Amino acid sequence: MPTAPDPDALTALLPALACPHCGGALTATPAGVACDDGHAFDRARQGYLALHAGVARAAGDTAAMVAARERVLAAGHLDGTLAALVAAATAAAGSAPAGPVLDVGAGTGAHLAAVLDALPARHGLAVDVAAPALRRAARAHPRALAVGGDAWQGLPVASGSMSLALVVLAPRPGAELARVLRPQGRLVVVTPEAAHLQELREPLGMLAIGEAKPAALDQALAPHLTRVEDAVHEEVRHLPRSDAVDLALSGPTGHHRAREELAAAAAALPDPVAVTLSLRLTTWRPTTDPPSPPAR
Numbered sequence: 001m002p003t004a005p006d007p008d009a010l011t012a013l014l015p016a017l018a019c020p021h022c023g024g025a026l027t028a029t030p031a032g033v034a035c036d037d038g039h040a041f042d043r044a045r046q047g048y049l050a051l052h053a054g055v056a057r058a059a060g061d062t063a064a065m066v067a068a069r070e071r072v073l074a075a076g077h078l079d080g081t082l083a084a085l086v087a088a089a090t091a092a093a094g095s096a097p098a099g100p101v102l103d104v105g106a107g108t109g110a111h112l113a114a115v116l117d118a119l120p121a122r123h124g125l126a127v128d129v130a131a132p133a134l135r136r137a138a139r140a141h142p143r144a145l146a147v148g149g150d151a152w153q154g155l156p157v158a159s160g161s162m163s164l165a166l167v168v169l170a171p172r173p174g175a176e177l178a179r180v181l182r183p184q185g186r187l188v189v190v191t192p193e194a195a196h197l198q199e200l201r202e203p204l205g206m207l208a209i210g211e212a213k214p215a216a217l218d219q220a221l222a223p224h225l226t227r228v229e230d231a232v233h234e235e236v237r238h239l240p241r242s243d244a245v246d247l248a249l250s251g252p253t254g255h256h257r258a259r260e261e262l263a264a265a266a267a268a269l270p271d272p273v274a275v276t277l278s279l280r281l282t283t284w285r286p287t288t289d290p291p292s293p294p295a296r
């Protein structure tokens, strides 16, 4: 159930934010936040802080894609994924120092909210480039703050400020993720496996999963981070056809196909339709961290 943002979330998370123009510290102003160099950023009426450095290069998800994601989440189809993420994140938090949780490409903020529920002493920062996502993320959890920013242009986050970072089916700027983590901090990444939504790909004309190869993940992260955990969560769900359409729409295919097109193609599918969810959860630590002492 979405909740109103706690005004204290901004106070708690302010030291973890950085000016997207100069990297300086931010302080609260009546309209939002500003740095000492005079760069000022407004808090939107819906509660999120727009910390964009100029015009974002990434388009982010459309309103239709975010609404589809919200329906898929509300129907409980991603509950198993959510539970697997919470388990990975709480295990990772056990090895990480105290501090906030960052979710990059947070979408509706549902994943961050589930992780914050499991980590009651932490606050969380939901970063996304898309306004329809930010409007929802701003109300996702009382201990969360939603912040607008383009992950590919640099995260508006202070260096070494985050205990834990999450990236769920979203951009993975490796150098930036390593920069914002505290020493011994942890990053948990969720990526699709080749079998993910395999029953829908051909019938709905979905994009192939280019990033399903472990090499693609390593290419993005391995120069800056070291993999410490690796697991696959796989399940088959029986979805009403319209929910299968939402699932397709809420991923990269949503940038290329309208809901009507996907719904027309889905008419040939059984109703309900069996759909495989297959996601890899990997946990990483900054490579610059000293290695753990050898076991005695």
Ligand SMILES: C[S@@+](CC[C@H](N)C(=O)[O-])C[C@H]1O[C@@H](n2cnc3c(N)ncnc32)[C@H](O)[C@@H]1O
Pocket (backbone or CB within 6 Å): 058, 059, 060, 061, 069, 104, 105, 106, 107, 108, 111, 127, 128, 129, 130, 133, 149, 150, 151, 152, 167, 168, 169, 170, 171, 250, 251, 252
């Ligand atoms: C497939 S959705 C996943 C959302 C959420 N993590 C989830 O699993 O429900 C990808 C998200 O990444 C966001 N995104 C895409 N490019 C981005 C960028 N350059 N910076 C920040 N967010 C971005 C999109 O707007 C979208 O909300």
